[in-house]
Amino acid sequence: xxxxxxxxxxxxxxxxxxxxxxxxxxSGHDNLYWYRRVMGKEIxxxxxxxxxxxxxxSGMPNNRFLAERTGGTYSTLKVQPAxxxxxxxxxxxxxxxxxxxxxxxxxxWLTVV
Amino acid sequence: DAKTTQPxxxxxxxxxxxxxxxxxxxxxxxxxVYWYRQIHSxxxxxxxxxLKNNETNEMASLIITEDRKSSTLILPHATLRxxxxxxxxxxxxxxxxxxxxPGTRLSVLP
Numbered sequence: 001x002x003x004x005x006x007x008x009x010x011x012x013x014x015x016x017x018x019x020x021x022x023x024x025x026x027s028g029h030d031n032l033y034w035y036r037r038v039m040g041k042e043i044x045x046x047x048x049x050x051x052x053x054x055x056x057x058s059g060m061p062n063n064r065f066l067a068e069r070t071g072g073t074y075s076t077l078k079v080q081p082a083x084x085x086x087x088x089x090x091x092x093x094x095x096x097x098x099x100x101x102x103x104x105x106x107x108x109w110l111t112v113v
Numbered sequence: 114d115a116k117t118t119q120p121x122x123x124x125x126x127x128x129x130x131x132x133x134x135x136x137x138x139x140x141x142x143x144x145x146v147y148w149y150r151q152i153h154s155x156x157x158x159x160x161x162x163x164l165k166n167n168e169t170n171e172m173a174s175l176i177i178t179e180d181r182k183s184s185t186l187i188l189p190h191a192t193l194r195x196x197x198x199x200x201x202x203x204x205x206x207x208x209x210x211x212x213x214x215p216g217t218r219l220s221v222l223p
Binding site: 102 | 147
């Protein structure tokens, strides 16, 4: 069974540009989470989807970040416009309600220059 | 803020048991204790979780004190590949997100 997959694995963009990160959760997982770790800091929660609905988006840093999960399958996280402080690694994770263990993807590394 | 406290770092000799402590004195009755690890820059990897009974799986054992205010993750025979940052997290079940602390950096030495 495939795990949580994220794309791209690495991205380098200029300040002011737009980047879209994609996450494919484990098949059948209704819960989808986004986390990020910026340089030197701890892993921080961004938001949580249950199917296509945003259950908790309290961790989203500002309105430059937009997450979607149309159809309740894969999710995208768009950063527009990107700033230098957005550099870091963005992790996606998923879980089912039946077995509520959260499984993480390998992350998408974002470097804003 | 994370509801757990862990030592910043620990060393363990290869082949020996690694015992990683975690304090969670404010844990509530319906919160689980989860352990994850992050090897290098990979995504956090699930290890084990428990509510109040001790748990064991193919990776590790989890010992939770009777008052549930602390726990210990045991890697019975540490290998060099177990070098990682280990996170102890308390969480309600059913979809609640995780709050990560700084974790314990375990170094397994040859």
